[in-house]
Amino acid sequence: MADRETLLNETFVALADTLVGDFDVVEFLSMLSSRCVDLFDADDAGLLLADEHGHMQLAASSSHRMQVLEVLEVQHNEGPSPDAYRTGVAVQCPELREATERWPVFAAEAMAAGFRSAHALPMRLRADVIGALVLLCPAPGPLPERDIRAAQALADVATIGILHHRAAQESRLLAEQLEYALTSRIIIEQAKGIVAERLGLDVEQSYETLRRYSRQHNRRLVDLSRSVVEHDFDTGVLAEH
Amino acid sequence: MDEKRLTMLLRDRDEDRRAGADIGGRLCDTCAEVLDVSGAGIMLMSDGRHRGTFGVSNAVISVVEELQFTLGEGPCIDAYWSEHPVLEPDLGRPASNRWPAFSGPAVGVGRRALFGFPLRAGTGSLGALDLYVDRPGDLRPDQVSDAIVLADVISSTVLALQADAAPGTLAPALDAGLTHRAVVHQASGMVAAQLEMPVDDALVRIRAHAYTDGRPVNDIARDIVMRRLRLE
Numbered sequence: 001m002a003d004r005e006t007l008l009n010e011t012f013v014a015l016a017d018t019l020v021g022d023f024d025v026v027e028f029l030s031m032l033s034s035r036c037v038d039l040f041d042a043d044d045a046g047l048l049l050a051d052e053h054g055h056m057q058l059a060a061s062s063s064h065r066m067q068v069l070e071v072l073e074v075q076h077n078e079g080p081s082p083d084a085y086r087t088g089v090a091v092q093c094p095e096l097r098e099a100t101e102r103w104p105v106f107a108a109e110a111m112a113a114g115f116r117s118a119h120a121l122p123m124r125l126r127a128d129v130i131g132a133l134v135l136l137c138p139a140p141g142p143l144p145e146r147d148i149r150a151a152q153a154l155a156d157v158a159t160i161g162i163l164h165h166r167a168a169q170e171s172r173l174l175a176e177q178l179e180y181a182l183t184s185r186i187i188i189e190q191a192k193g194i195v196a197e198r199l200g201l202d203v204e205q206s207y208e209t210l211r212r213y214s215r216q217h218n219r220r221l222v223d224l225s226r227s228v229v230e231h232d233f234d235t236g237v238l239a240e241h
Numbered sequence: 242m243d244e245k246r247l248t249m250l251l252r253d254r255d256e257d258r259r260a261g262a263d264i265g266g267r268l269c270d271t272c273a274e275v276l277d278v279s280g281a282g283i284m285l286m287s288d289g290r291h292r293g294t295f296g297v298s299n300a301v302i303s304v305v306e307e308l309q310f311t312l313g314e315g316p317c318i319d320a321y322w323s324e325h326p327v328l329e330p331d332l333g334r335p336a337s338n339r340w341p342a343f344s345g346p347a348v349g350v351g352r353r354a355l356f357g358f359p360l361r362a363g364t365g366s367l368g369a370l371d372l373y374v375d376r377p378g379d380l381r382p383d384q385v386s387d388a389i390v391l392a393d394v395i396s397s398t399v400l401a402l403q404a405d406a407a408p409g410t411l412a413p414a415l416d417a418g419l420t421h422r423a424v425v426h427q428a429s430g431m432v433a434a435q436l437e438m439p440v441d442d443a444l445v446r447i448r449a450h451a452y453t454d455g456r457p458v459n460d461i462a463r464d465i466v467m468r469r470l471r472l473e
Contacts, residue, residue: 082406138312168363171397172363172364174362174363176402178287178403181409181411181415182293182402189426190427190433193433197434
C-alpha cells in the first residue's frame with residue numbers, strides 16, 4: 001500500500017480541486033468515499049448530504065452494500081449519519097450489538113452485512129452542517145484518534161469545496177438570468193423601432209400594438225419581440241391590431 | 242482598505258439597498274473616494290455589448306461611458322472581454338494604440354489615465370468598473386488590489402439586486418441605467434427596418450453617424466425616432 005501520509009496528502013489536494021469547470025459533486029464525493037476505505041480501517045464509507053429542506057439524501061457510497069445501508073439510514077432517519085448531521089459532532093459506535101435500541105433497523109442490517117462498528121463525522125463549516133461521512137468497520141472497537149482527526153479534516157475540506165461550488169453555481173445562474181434580462185430589455189426596444197417604422201407609428205403606439213398582440217395570442221412580449229427582430233415574424237399582421 | 246472599512250462599506254450598501262437609494266451612484270462615489278481617483282463608473286454588458294450604466298460618480302465619467310458606448314472600444318470593454326484589469330496610465334502616450342478612436346477624444350476631455358476592472362460573476366463578466374485619473378500615472382499596487390475587491394462587491398450587489406427581480410425582467414435599480422439608452426435601441430430597430438439590415442449593423446451605423454457628427458449617440462437616435470433624420 002502506498003505510504004499513508006502520501007495518500008492522505010494526495011486526497012487533500014484532490015479535494016481542494018473544486019474550481020474546475022466540469023466539477024461534479026457526485027464524482028467528487030465518490031472519490032472521497034473510496035479514499036476513506038484506503039486510508040482507514042473501514043471496509044466501507046458513504047456520504048449523505050442534506051437537501052434544501054434539511055432531509056438527508058444519498059450522495060456517495062464505496063459499495064453496493066454501503067448504498068443499501070445508507071438508503072436505510074435515510075428512510076428510517078436513524079443511524080450514525082443522521083445523528084452526526086443532527087448534532088454536528090462525531091458519532092462513534094464501537095459495538096453495533098449494543099446499538100440495537102438506538103438504531104433498531106440500521107444496527108440489525110449493518111450487522112447482517114458483516115459490520116461490527118460504525119463511525120460518522122459531520123460535514124460542517126462553522127454553524128452550517130450540510131451532511132455526514134460514515135465509516136463502517138468489520139471489527140468492533142473505536143476508530144484510532146488520529147484516524148478520526150484525519151477523516152474529520154477530509155470531511156471539512158470536502159464541505160468547503162461543496163459550499164464553494166454551490167455559491168459559484170448560484171452566482172452563475174444569477175449572472176445568466178441577468179444577461180437574459182438585459183438582452184430581453186434591449187430586444188423589446190428594438191422591436192418597437194422596427195414595428196414603428198414598418199407601420200408608420202410612433203414608438204408608444206408601436207409598443208401598444210406589440211403588447212396587444214402578445215396578450216391576444218398568449219405570447220410573451222419578449223418572445224414576440226425576438227421574432228420581430230430576427231425577421232421570423234411578418235409585422236404586417238400587426239397592422240390589423 | 243482595511244477590513245473595518247470594507248465592513249462599513251458593505252453595511253452602507255445594504256442600507257442603500259433597503260432604502261432603494263441610487264445604489265450604483267453611491268458605489269461609484271465610494272470607489273472614487275476609497276481608491277483616491279478622479280472618477281468611477283459602472284458599465285453593464287450582455288452578449289458582448291455595452292448595455293447601460295449602473296452608476297457614475299460625477300458628470301465627467303459619463304463622458305468616458307458615452308465614448309465607450311459610442312465607439313464600442315475602451316478599457317472597460319477590454320476588461321470585460323479579457324476578464325482581467327486593463328490599465329492605461331497615460332492615454333496621451335499609450336504603450337500601444339489599443340483604442341484608436343477612443344484615446345484622442347478621451348484625452349481631449351481631460352481623462353489622462355484610465356483603468357478598467359471586470360465585474361466577474363459565474364463563468365464570465367457582467368460588465369466593468371471604470372476608473373479615471375485626470376493626470377497620468379500608474380495605480381499603486383494597493384489601489385489595484387482594492388479595486389479588484391470593490392469590483393467583486395459591485396458584482397455581488399448587481400446579482401443580489403437581480404435576484405429579487407421578477408423572472409425574466411430586469412431589477413428596477415438596474416433598469417434605470419438602461420432607460421437612458423432605450424431610444425438608441427428603438428432607433429436601431431427603425432434603421433434596421435429602413436435599410437433592411439440586422440439591428441446590430443443598424444446600431445453600428447448610428448454610432449458611426451454620431452462619431453462623424455461629433456454628437457452624442459442619444460441625440461442622433463432621438464432624431465431618428467422623431468423622424469427628423471434618416472440614415473442612407
